[in-house]
Amino acid sequence: MTSVQPDRVRSGQSSQFTAAVVDEFGPNLNVRDVDLPKPGPNQALVKLIASGVCHTDLHATEGDWPVKPEPPFIPGHEGIGEVIELGPGKHSVSVGDIVGNAWLWSACGDCEYCRTGRETQCNDAEYGGYTQDGSFGEYMLVDTRYAARIPEGVDYLEAAPILCAGVTVYKGLKVSETKPGQFMVVSGVGGLGHLAVQYAKAMGMRVIAVDIAEDKLDHAKEWGAEFVVNAKDEDPVQAVQAYTDGGAHGILVTAVHKDAFGQALGMARRDGTIVFNGLPPGEFPASVFDIVFRNLTIRGSLVGTRQDMAEALDFYARGLVKPTVKECSLHEINDVFELMRQGKIDGRMAIRY
Numbered sequence: 001m002t003s004v005q006p007d008r009v010r011s012g013q014s015s016q017f018t019a020a021v022v023d024e025f026g027p028n029l030n031v032r033d034v035d036l037p038k039p040g041p042n043q044a045l046v047k048l049i050a051s052g053v054c055h056t057d058l059h060a061t062e063g064d065w066p067v068k069p070e071p072p073f074i075p076g077h078e079g080i081g082e083v084i085e086l087g088p089g090k091h092s093v094s095v096g097d098i099v100g101n102a103w104l105w106s107a108c109g110d111c112e113y114c115r116t117g118r119e120t121q122c123n124d125a126e127y128g129g130y131t132q133d134g135s136f137g138e139y140m141l142v143d144t145r146y147a148a149r150i151p152e153g154v155d156y157l158e159a160a161p162i163l164c165a166g167v168t169v170y171k172g173l174k175v176s177e178t179k180p181g182q183f184m185v186v187s188g189v190g191g192l193g194h195l196a197v198q199y200a201k202a203m204g205m206r207v208i209a210v211d212i213a214e215d216k217l218d219h220a221k222e223w224g225a226e227f228v229v230n231a232k233d234e235d236p237v238q239a240v241q242a243y244t245d246g247g248a249h250g251i252l253v254t255a256v257h258k259d260a261f262g263q264a265l266g267m268a269r270r271d272g273t274i275v276f277n278g279l280p281p282g283e284f285p286a287s288v289f290d291i292v293f294r295n296l297t298i299r300g301s302l303v304g305t306r307q308d309m310a311e312a313l314d315f316y317a318r319g320l321v322k323p324t325v326k327e328c329s330l331h332e333i334n335d336v337f338e339l340m341r342q343g344k345i346d347g348r349m350a351i352r353y
């Protein structure tokens with residue numbers, strides 16, 4: 001297939017573009033020019049339209065996790081844009097298609113995990129905005145075998161948060177094996193959690209929301225939570241145990257404070273499942289006796305597969321979930337991070353290019 005030259009290069013303009021770059025771990029990104037990459041085999045160059053800002057991008061920028069990316073790198077893994085150039089070889093997308101990058105940027109396709117529908121656990125996976133440059137720039141590369149296909153006719157700014165926040169909580173809810181009519185606690189009602197409340201409701205669960213910000217809990221009620229708990233004002237374990245008469249069947253933790261993880265065990269019903277999505281640095285206390293005696297399942301859940309992504313986007317395209325999104329510019333990224341640190345973002349901030 002012949003590769004099409006990107007418009008800016010073709011018109012003789014700069015072969016550089018503006019991106020928010022982590023040059024060293026710390027509080028701030030540098031918004032500066034970087035070189036336009038050339039797509040290799042299985043890759044496409046994408047001109048960004050929108051990108052959500054995930055709390056993971058903040059963890060990446062600050063170097064919070066034991067496995068770290070290598071600066072300089074460009075964060076961002078909720079990007080949506082138009083394919084403007086394809087690398088050599090065959091592709092399942094065409095120039096002009098609207099695609100997204102995701103945290104699961106690519107995987108080997110051939111290992112035990114990839115072959116059994118667990119590609120997020122591939123040892124050779126690449127992560128968007130972490131091991132591969134992401135969507136905090138005017139252009140990005142995607143692997144066309146793994147790029148998200150964006151449904152036609154959707155609002156791209158609004159759809160962007162589905163690419164990480166949406167798919168992550170949708171998958172987390174699925175693996176909790178909580179059934180329609182059963183109680184699901186969503187702990188943390190931020191970018192991930194505000195969608196978790198809506199997905200859980202759409203999946204027929206009875207939703208309880210826990211956060212430490214009153215305004216987020218008010219919104220959670222609008223999105224379908226039948227009971228809310230402010231963990232700053234009251235003990236969420238006692239409140240949830242009392243409301244559910246014995247604990248919730250499923251707990252999804254999206255909170256960014258480690259206190260929420262220990263509390264999640266206490267909120268569970270006997271034989272309940274606790275799914276961890278949130279990734280704050282640190283550890284939490286857990287009683288072996290409590291876990292064994294009450295038959296608890298605790299499991300981590302990392303984003304979702306390409307199939308989970310298609311399903312999560314389909315919920316959105318059918319109007320079953322609606323991200324709350326506030327627009328910002330790439331140049332405001334450090335201010336957005338500051339709001340995120342303070343827990344002051346309602347839903348998601350998304351960059352419009």
Ligand code: NAD
Pocket residue numbers: 053054055056057059164165168187188189190191192193210211212213216231254255256257259260276277278279280301302303304340343345347
């Ligand atoms: P966010 O900043 O938008 O939301 C975090 C929420 O947690 C806020 O509403 C905040 O008020 C709430 N919170 C803080 N302390 C709390 C407490 N003690 N109890 C209850 N709620 C509390 O962040 P986000 O973008 O939703 O991301 C959340 C976490 O999920 C991050 O750690 C992120 O890295 C992680 N994440 C994991 C995956 C995955 O695949 N597992 C994917 C995306 C994000």
Ligand code: ZN
Pocket residue numbers: 107108109110111112113114115119122123124125
């Ligand atoms: Zn693999």
Ligand code: ZN
Pocket residue numbers: 054055056057077103164165
């Ligand atoms: Zn994310």
